[in-house]
Amino acid sequence: MDLVSAPSGESSSLKNPVLEVASADVSKAGTATENIAAAKGEVSQSEYETDSDGSGDEWETQSLYEDAIQVLRDEQLREGVPDACTLDEAVAYRKRLHEIGKAAFVEETLGQDTVTAKKLCTAFGILPPAFLDDAPDEAFHPLLAIAISREFSRRPKLPQYNTIDDAVRLLKECKNIVVLTGAGISTSLGIPDFRSKDTGLYSQLAHLGLSDPQEVFDIQVFREDPSIFFSIAKDILPTEKKFSPTHAFIRLLQDKGKLLTNYTQNIDNIEANAGVLPENIVQCHGSFATATCVKCQRKVMGDEIFDEIKKGVIPQCTSCPTIFAEDSGVKRKRNSNGVHRSRKDNDGDSSDDDYEIPTAGVMKPDITFFGEDLPDEFGHRLLHHDRDRVDLVIVIGTSLKVAPVAEVPGVLPRTVPQLYISRTPVSHTEFDIDLLGDCDVVVSELCRRAGWELKHEMIPADEKVEVLPVEGYESRHVFKVVGA
Numbered sequence: 123m124d125l126v127s128a129p130s131g132e133s134s135s136l137k138n139p140v141l142e143v144a145s146a147d148v149s150k151a152g153t154a155t156e157n158i159a160a161a162k163g164e165v166s167q168s169e170y171e172t173d174s175d176g177s178g179d180e181w182e183t184q185s186l187y188e189d190a191i192q193v194l195r196d197e198q199l200r201e202g203v204p205d206a207c208t209l210d211e212a213v214a215y216r217k218r219l220h221e222i223g224k225a226a227f228v229e230e231t232l233g234q235d236t237v238t239a240k241k242l243c244t245a246f247g248i249l250p251p252a253f254l255d256d257a258p259d260e261a262f263h264p265l266l267a268i269a270i271s272r273e274f275s276r277r278p279k280l281p282q283y284n285t286i287d288d289a290v291r292l293l294k295e296c297k298n299i300v301v302l303t304g305a306g307i308s309t310s311l312g313i314p315d316f317r318s319k320d321t322g323l324y325s326q327l328a329h330l331g332l333s334d335p336q337e338v339f340d341i342q343v344f345r346e347d348p349s350i351f352f353s354i355a356k357d358i359l360p361t362e363k364k365f366s367p368t369h370a371f372i373r374l375l376q377d378k379g380k381l382l383t384n385y386t387q388n389i390d391n392i393e394a395n396a397g398v399l400p401e402n403i404v405q406c407h408g409s410f411a412t413a414t415c416v417k418c419q420r421k422v423m424g425d426e427i428f429d430e431i432k433k434g435v436i437p438q439c440t441s442c443p444t445i446f447a448e449d450s451g452v453k454r455k456r457n458s459n460g461v462h463r464s465r466k467d468n469d470g471d472s473s474d475d476d477y478e479i480p481t482a483g484v485m486k487p488d489i490t491f492f493g494e495d496l497p498d499e500f501g502h503r504l505l506h507h508d509r510d511r512v513d514l515v516i517v518i519g520t521s522l523k524v525a526p527v528a529e530v531p532g533v534l535p536r537t538v539p540q541l542y543i544s545r546t547p548v549s550h551t552e553f554d555i556d557l558l559g560d561c562d563v564v565v566s567e568l569c570r571r572a573g574w575e576l577k578h579e580m581i582p583a584d585e586k587v588e589v590l591p592v593e594g595y596e597s598r599h600v601f602k603v604v605g606a
């Protein structure tokens with residue numbers, strides 16, 4: 123039985139280009155569909171390719187599973203589902219899987235005939251499809267492989283961290299904090315979340331004739347017509363040297379020697395305004411801080427092209443023409459035994475490249491477009507610098523829907539506590555403590571309770587914040603300003 127041979131895929135997936143998580147609706151249908159989608163790649167290799175007997179119906183089978191997978195929620199298990207595990211049984215199986223790993227778990231269950239694959243699927247929230255009702259138990263193995271892979275990649279919440287006091291204590295005690303940030307930490311400065319489809323920026327793009335506003339950040343579109351990007355670039359260009367209280371909070375962690383790495387999905391480079399040191403930041407989607415010539419790869423500081431961007435002009439490389447001139451000079455010299463010949467003197471042999479009129483390359487800001495690889499530093503730092511050091515993860519102002527940044531919490535050790543600070547909770551990843559509200563308000567209140575001084579002109583000196591529990595969730599809290 124080959125249920126567990128698939129590679130974990132962790133590190134390789136970190137090299138993927140920026141992709142939206144394919145799940146249709148993360149907030150509603152929940153976690154199952156997207157995780158199954160993620161797991162399926164692995165399963166299709168182990169189950170359908172290596173295990174193939176050449177019958178040729180693998181594709182059909184796979185697509186049937188895809189359509190037939192039904193999510194079984196814990197509430198349903200609690201109420202009781204015919205032929206399914208009880209909720210207690212399910213919890214015990216999940217715990218056991220995480221304890222002993224995939225191979226040993228399969229050996230201990232199916233290998234010892236202690237439970238059927240059909241029933242075991244239900245322990246991991248998958249209801250076997252009706253068309254398999256009379257099938258032999260082996261028919262449920264591919265489904266179980268999906269279920270196990272999905273469960274195994276899910277990080278279980280640590281039960282010992284729940285309250286605000288727990289969060290404050292973690293802040294004070296931890297020394298190597300990974301902070302993962304998104305657009306939510308810059309919105310209080312009026313900077314639009316340009317990747318989100320709800321913003322005004324995207325609605326301005328209709329006149330550019332794009333079928334999907336995200337095409338502005340599509341590398342193919344940029345190569346074909348850079349003017350589309352530069353027509354809106356001035357609107358997202360960071361100009362003022364301002365930063366939000368949340369940026370100040372990250373700087374405060376740095377000052378206290380607690381900031382291991384700030385992975386930011388933002389391209390506004392505002393962390394630098396707050397004084398966060400470059401060596402403590404990974405700009406996961408690049409930034410405007412530098413720009414690179416698409417032709418000769420020359421890199422310049424971003425502000426060298428800011429004036430042109432602000433004017434809506436396409437910035438051109440100033441080195442390209444020089445390089446082309448030098449190149450052709452060398453060739454002419456070599457081709458004519460040291461005798462200089464100008465273009466006009468040439469005998470007209472058009473096969474030689476150096477008679478094309480050289481054009482300068484476009485200077486592209488080093489933000490990561492859709493379809494481009496993430497900066498190498500991202501996966502390398504995560505796996506070789508942070509993974510063995512991190513003692514606390516704080517995710518702020520991002521719904522973590524964009525891969526591979528979304529995978530960071532899952533790649534770090536499961537025993538490391540994870541805090542979530544944002545306006546709305548996410549359901550596709552489970553954090554230990556959810557601190558909901560305006561992230562500037564949440565961090566300022568956390569600092570207040572920690573006895574830390576977080577100075578920022580946007581935080582009123584006498585700000586009072588009320589923290590309310592969310593009914594039904596032990597570890598979810600809402601922060602509200604109750605008067606200043």
Ligand SMILES: [Zn+2]
Pocket residue numbers: 415416417418419420439440441442482483
């Ligand atoms: Zn160039």
